[in-house]
Amino acid sequence: xxxxxxxxxxxxxxxxxxxxxxxxxxxxxxxxxxxxxxxxxxxxxxxxxxxxxxxxxxxxxxxxxxxxxxxxxxxxxxxxxxxxxxxxxxxxxxxxxxxxxxxxxxxxxxxxx
Amino acid sequence: xxxxxxxxxxxxxxxxxxxxxxxxxxxxxxxxxxxxxxxxxxxxxxxxxxxxxxxxxxxxxxxxxxxxxxxxxxxxxxxxxxxxxxxxxxxxxxxxxxxxxxxxxxxxxxxxx
Numbered sequence: 001x002x003x004x005x006x007x008x009x010x011x012x013x014x015x016x017x018x019x020x021x022x023x024x025x026x027x028x029x030x031x032x033x034x035x036x037x038x039x040x041x042x043x044x045x046x047x048x049x050x051x052x053x054x055x056x057x058x059x060x061x062x063x064x065x066x067x068x069x070x071x072x073x074x075x076x077x078x079x080x081x082x083x084x085x086x087x088x089x090x091x092x093x094x095x096x097x098x099x100x101x102x103x104x105x106x107x108x109x110x111x112x113x
Numbered sequence: 114x115x116x117x118x119x120x121x122x123x124x125x126x127x128x129x130x131x132x133x134x135x136x137x138x139x140x141x142x143x144x145x146x147x148x149x150x151x152x153x154x155x156x157x158x159x160x161x162x163x164x165x166x167x168x169x170x171x172x173x174x175x176x177x178x179x180x181x182x183x184x185x186x187x188x189x190x191x192x193x194x195x196x197x198x199x200x201x202x203x204x205x206x207x208x209x210x211x212x213x214x215x216x217x218x219x220x221x222x223x224x225x226x
Contacts (some may be wrong), residue, residue, distance in 0.1 A: 004155075027212070033212050043202060045217035091155050099144065100169060101206075101215060103155030 138207030
């Protein structure tokens with residue numbers, strides 16, 4: 001069974017700092033997709049970034065970038081120049097074959113002014 | 114509509130009652146998913162529709178849970194004889210198909226007293 005592990009239940013940084021959220025996953029497949037979703041208190045799950053496993057290049061979206069290490073099954077999210085609006089729960093998720101997303105437990109990120 | 118919508122936003126019911134939760138996906142999205150998110154946890158898969166048919170219902174916890182999507186658009190998640198353990202946020206997502214990004218609605222918070 002596929003599993004996703006986020007080892008940091010909570011993180012806190014100052015505004016404008018850079019923060020990295022960790023995620024590891026377990027799969028025996030070669031072709032799959034990885035995602036980071038953000039969930040603010042409003043409950044809406046918002047896509048932050050997506051990575052296709054067959055692509056060696058790390059995905060980037062403005063201040064958000066990933067470090068995808070396929071051999072190590074690691075998929076960390078880096079947020080640069082953090083903003084107060086980045087405060088939220090962040091979930092790492094994996095999808096392969098069966099279409100269902102498998103989520104990690106989440107990391108609660110707080111950006112302090 | 115612009116995004117996935119879910120109604121009601123909140124539902125409070127008594128143990129043993131029947132509830133229906135509605136999801137209206139993004140127009141043109143053929144795939145629709147239901148997830149359940151317990152407090153402090155990541156979402157867990159319940160069921161996935163491709164068109165009108167349930168392609169994967171392996172996440173439904175028991176036969177009290179049932180979902181339909183009769184016309185391939187709106188879906189209804191039905192829970193019979195609710196139990197206190199059913200209390201959670203029920204999230205709906207839609208996508209254009211295979212391995213595509215899933216876009217989430219704001220969820221329905223179900224509270225069973």
